[in-house]
Amino acid sequence: MHTRARTLLTAVNGTTGAGLLLAWLSGATVRRGRDGVLIAEGYARRVPAATCFTVGSVILTRRTADWLLDERRTELFHHESRHAAQYATLGPLFWPAYWASCGWSYALTGSYGARNTFERRAGLAGGGYVEKPLRPWMARVARSPGQRRARPGS
Numbered sequence: 326m327h328t329r330a331r332t333l334l335t336a337v338n339g340t341t342g343a344g345l346l347l348a349w350l351s352g353a354t355v356r357r358g359r360d361g362v363l364i365a366e367g368y369a370r371r372v373p374a375a376t377c378f379t380v381g382s383v384i385l386t387r388r389t390a391d392w393l394l395d396e397r398r399t400e401l402f403h404h405e406s407r408h409a410a411q412y413a414t415l416g417p418l419f420w421p422a423y424w425a426s427c428g429w430s431y432a433l434t435g436s437y438g439a440r441n442t443f444e445r446r447a448g449l450a451g452g453g454y455v456e457k458p459l460r461p462w463m464a465r466v467a468r469s470p471g472q473r474r475a476r477p478g479s
């Protein structure tokens with residue numbers, strides 16, 4: 326998705342407005358970022374605990390904009406920018422879809438990110454997530470149906 330289209334869509338669908346409102350309510354300072362994404366630095370609320378999170382085309386961070394724009398954080402910046410593209414596509418539906426995906430991931434692995442489709446598509450490693458194996462009971466359920474049908478009477 327073109328960065329201009331992303332910026333425009335997140336403005337029109339209201340998610341960037343929500344991000345700016347959250348930045349203002351939390352006392353964060355909004356700075357120009359890169360590729361049409363704004364950075365709200367100095368976010369200090371306890372929730373979410375992450376160093377960075379994105380709402381519309383606004384990346385809210387506990388650190389500074391310079392910290393996030395440093396070339397050592399390129400992957401993290403791209404990860405958060407891909408979330409902005411997800412907001413451009415889904416608009417406010419991003420939130421229920423994201424939380425459902427967190428629940429799904431947690432049920433499967435005990436991690437909110439590992440099997441979360443939004444985090445996977447944004448790039449797990451870039452967001453600081455690691456692959457996690459399925460929980461043992463889930464791994465049994467996920468086995469092929471043929472294996473389960475093999476035992477007669479069960």
Ligand SMILES: [Zn+2]
Pocket residue numbers: 404405408443444447452
């Ligand atoms: Zn993420």
